[in-house]
Amino acid sequence: MTAFGPSESTHRREWGIGVIGCGRFARFVLESLRPLPGLRLAALASRSTDNLEAAARVWAEGGQTATPCLYRDADALLADPAVQVVLVMTPPHLHYALALAVISAGRHLFLEKPGGLAPEPLAEVAELAESRGVAATMDFVMRYNPLIRLLRKAVLLGTMGPLERVALENEAHGDLPPEHWLWDAAKSGGLLVEHGVHFFDLVNWLAGPGRAVAAAALPHRAGSTRAPARVLAVAVHGGGAGERVDGVMATYYHAFTRPSGLARTALRLTFQRGFVDLHGWIPERLELDGTLTAAEAEVFASCPGAEPIAWDGGRVRVRITLPDRQELYRAAIRAAFIALLQKAGDPCHRPAVTLADGVNALRLARAATALAAIPSPAPAG
Ligand SMILES: NC(=O)c1ccc[n+]([C@@H]2O[C@H](COP(=O)([O-])OP(=O)(O)OC[C@H]3O[C@@H](n4cnc5c(N)ncnc54)[C@H](OP(=O)(O)O)[C@@H]3O)[C@@H](O)[C@H]2O)c1
Numbered sequence: 048m049t050a051f052g053p054s055e056s057t058h059r060r061e062w063g064i065g066v067i068g069c070g071r072f073a074r075f076v077l078e079s080l081r082p083l084p085g086l087r088l089a090a091l092a093s094r095s096t097d098n099l100e101a102a103a104r105v106w107a108e109g110g111q112t113a114t115p116c117l118y119r120d121a122d123a124l125l126a127d128p129a130v131q132v133v134l135v136m137t138p139p140h141l142h143y144a145l146a147l148a149v150i151s152a153g154r155h156l157f158l159e160k161p162g163g164l165a166p167e168p169l170a171e172v173a174e175l176a177e178s179r180g181v182a183a184t185m186d187f188v189m190r191y192n193p194l195i196r197l198l199r200k201a202v203l204l205g206t207m208g209p210l211e212r213v214a215l216e217n218e219a220h221g222d223l224p225p226e227h228w229l230w231d232a233a234k235s236g237g238l239l240v241e242h243g244v245h246f247f248d249l250v251n252w253l254a255g256p257g258r259a260v261a262a263a264a265l266p267h268r269a270g271s272t273r274a275p276a277r278v279l280a281v282a283v284h285g286g287g288a289g290e291r292v293d294g295v296m297a298t299y300y301h302a303f304t305r306p307s308g309l310a311r312t313a314l315r316l317t318f319q320r321g322f323v324d325l326h327g328w329i330p331e332r333l334e335l336d337g338t339l340t341a342a343e344a345e346v347f348a349s350c351p352g353a354e355p356i357a358w359d360g361g362r363v364r365v366r367i368t369l370p371d372r373q374e375l376y377r378a379a380i381r382a383a384f385i386a387l388l389q390k391a392g393d394p395c396h397r398p399a400v401t402l403a404d405g406v407n408a409l410r411l412a413r414a415a416t417a418l419a420a421i422p423s424p425a426p427a428g
């Protein structure tokens with residue numbers, strides 16, 4: 048395999064990207080990235096010709112004329128000197144081995160979540176990236192959502208007093224067929240790992256590292272899935288010496304059981320002096336109700352999409368609605384990818400998401416999975 052030294056990765060005007068695992072989400076990521084200047088889709092690797100051709104088509108539909116090389120396996124893609132940045136987009140059980148291979152080949156790594164099935168192998172990947180001087184990040188899209196960033200600012204500024212409670216109700220569609228890899232815990236790690244890491248990471252970011260204290264799991268009512276389709280985890284975040292919150296009680300409910308068109312996600316955050324409700328798994332609406340000063344409320348009210356502040360005595364209500372959920376999603380993926388390229392060009396740059404964040408989210412996910420007595424696969428590696 049050809050290895051790229053760190054010096055070669057700085058200040059490039061064009062990046063050759065390669066994608067391993069050209070399924071549903073890889074196509075969405077390519078659609079998200081194709082407007083970025085300075086990117087060339089150099090190579091795709093997938094076992095199926097249909098998947099390879101569909102991914103190449105998505106890129107071409109953006110007006111790109113250069114056609115990518117198509118490979119049947121990851122090793123062939125990693126031997127292609129035109130590839131400098133690799134996106135690992137396979138199911139989770141393959142993330143660890145592929146991430147190690149990408150870094151060992153000296154390529155920068157855009158790793159899909161959850162980044163593997165257990166924290167220790169991902170920590171090993173993070174150490175290798177550090178020692179090889181390659182950039183690596185995880186695709187935790189929520190950290191790049193404007194409403195989440197606003198909330199993070201409010202937490203850091205103490206705008207509504209300390210954060211006390213987070214409650215997630217994530218009602219997702221239950222239409223994946225029983226043979227899908229999500230329902231095979233040996234491939235997905237189960238719902239708390241495959242999907243839960245997004246939200247564990249988010250609350251880790253807002254409230255400090257969490258520890259799982261209770262969990263439960265139930266099958267889909269129809270009993271058609273191999274892994275539980277309804278899971279609930281309870282965690283306590285922060286509260287350690289020197290941390291900015293006193294301790295936050297968080298509950299995480301994920302149900303992949305809703306009929307088509309009925310999915311909804313609500314995240315409520317309770318602060319000492321207010322409530323914030325976020326709507327949508329890619330948050331697209333924020334509602335705040337609290338006792339804030341005019342200056343504090345202005346931080347929210349000055350956001351694009353904010354309606355005029357509603358005052359009721361000392362009580363403030365703010366509502367912010369962002370248009371176009373899909374574009375919000377694509378923009379978050381672009382922002383995560385740009386952060387990776389910045390790190391690749393400048394080793395001192397710190398992206399908003401590191402592999403260490405992935406390790407912490409996976410640690411919480413695995414601990415909750417164990418408490419729910421969901422059988423966990425043996426860690427890879
Ligand atoms: N960050 C986010 O918001 C987000 C959202 C959705 C999904 N994801 C993540 O993206 C990754 C891919 O999810 P997806 O929904 O795109 O899955 P998918 O549609 O099943 O695509 C994964 C592709 O990987 C390839 N693959 C290689 N080896 C495989 C194997 N042993 N078993 C199954 N597939 C294999 C398959 O293509 P070939 O058959 O052609 O090899 C498959 O189409 C997962 O890690 C998922 O958690 C992230």
